[in-house]
Amino acid sequence: MKYPSTLPHQHQQLLEQILAQFSQDARLVGIAAGGSYASNHMDQFSDLDLIIAIDPEHYAAVMAQRFQLIEKIPGCVSAFTGEHVGEPRLVIALYAPHAIHVDFKFVSLSDAAQRVDDAKILWQRDEQLTKMYDMQAPCYPQPNAQWIEDRFWIWLHYGATKIGRGEYFEAMEFLSFLRTTVLSPLALRQHNLTPSGVRTIEMRLPQFAEQLKATIAVPEPRSLLQAFEQTVALYQTLRQQESVQRHAEAEQLALSYLAQIKATVQSNPYA
Structure with a gap:
């Protein structure tokens, strides 16, 4: 052999x-x-x-x-x-x-x-x-951009509630979920690469991996908020390359909610 x-x-x-x-x-x-x-x-x-x-x-x-x-x-x-x-x-x-x-x-x-x-x-x-x-030819499961858009803004709201409640480790875990389920699969698919989560993303898409670093946080509210904002920015950029029906009202509501959490944190000198 x-x-x-x-x-x-x-x-x-x-x-x-x-x-x-x-x-x-x-x-x-x-x-x-x-x-x-x-x-x-x-x-x-x-x-x-x-x-x-x-x-x-x-x-x-x-x-x-x-x-x-x-x-x-x-x-x-x-x-x-x-x-x-x-x-x-x-x-x-x-x-x-x-x-x-x-x-x-x-x-x-x-x-x-x-x-x-x-x-x-x-x-x-x-x-x-x-x-x-x-x-039958092999077929790797592909990310469904509409499925993601249907969920992303509710997911964002969920992550923001964890920051607001002080569940910082939970919020960190959720950022990992978004990298693995949303950001990396979309980016890989858009570059004609197997969309296998974040696996070997450093080697396959090094420039995108550098951007992902900003979505990593420590269990502190300011760090988490910055990471969620970067996650949103990356998703919105990736979404531009997809044909989806956007949920504009949900997007605005979730972003406004995140901004409220950020304002609360910024007003707290101990946060």
């Missing part, structure tokens, strides 16, 4: 152990790798993102035994399922001695064609995974 040129040797060793073990299970019909493996952009910090395709007749049984399969690979020190990222089919594992993170996404063969990137097939039975991939 020809591996990506950027695949670290330690990752390759672990991957070969996984392939050797999993290929012995007759219920599994294919294994593919996505993420930085598929794009040949791996380094020592990369995960292994694996898709494990299962014979539909044995899907329930394999899902019930996922951890036993994963723990057969030497070096597994811990593993858990991926509900926190909305993917219960996923098992995330850590392997010693080199602390390599592996994502195992178990899917029924009938669902394998639905994928977000051009995953590379590592092993399969009777070309079954190839046939599924030929049926």
Whole structure:
């Protein structure tokens, strides 16, 4: 097998152990790798993102035994399922001695064609995974500018209420949400790049990443207000490149509310 040129040797060793073990299970019909493996952009910090395709007749049984399969690979020190990222089919594992993170996404063969990137097939039975991939091209979820505009100004109001109430850490977390859900996906999509939140934004859009720095705050009201104002300015600039029906009344109301919070803060010498 020809591996990506950027695949670290330690990752390759672990991957070969996984392939050797999993290929012995007759219920599994294919294994593919996505993420930085598929794009040949791996380094020592990369995960292994694996898709494990299962014979539909044995899907329930394999899902019930996922951890036993994963723990057969030497070096597994811990593993858990991926509900926190909305993917219960996923098992995330850590392997010693080199602390390599592996994502195992178990899917029924009938669902394998639905994928977000051009995953590379590592092993399969009777070309079954190839046939599924030929049926449908990969498609990464794209930001919906209208969906964002329908929500942004209510989100802004929500963030402002947190500053007004003194819930500064909550407001900081919400700024992170807006960077990941709104600003970065729109900017990346507008530059014909995969809109994967803030991931590698520093390398892919360095000038925009510099602008994002102004949306980072410390848990103090003045800092938070400046960060929210910069968030608004960036969103309004990005929105100019999108075809959306603007919610002008909601925008004005939310901006006025933010200005009221700012005036209150500025009038408080201890803020």
